[in-house]
Amino acid sequence: MFDKLMLTIQILRGDFSRMLEMTNDEEGATMVEYGLLVVGIAVVVGGAALALGGRIATMFQGIIP
Numbered sequence: 799m800f801d802k803l804m805l806t807i808q809i810l811r812g813d814f815s816r817m818l819e820m821t822n823d824e825e826g827a828t829m830v831e832y833g834l835l836v837v838g839i840a841v842v843v844g845g846a847a848l849a850l851g852g853r854i855a856t857m858f859q860g861i862i863p
Contacts (some may be wrong), residue, residue: 821863
């Protein structure tokens with residue numbers, strides 16, 4: 799029974815140390831930051847397309863008969 803307890807403690811220690819390593823990892827935070835940047839750019843482009851959509855369509859209709 800003592801062996802099983804020690805094994806459980808070792809497993810929990812390993813999981814805890816991996817969890818600590820993950821919190822120190824900057825790679826995930828960087829990916830989230832880039833994702834938020836892409837979403838922000840998409841919102842700006844989408845808003846501009848909605849705001850200028852009619853003007854752009856009229857402009858292209860004048861260029862392409």
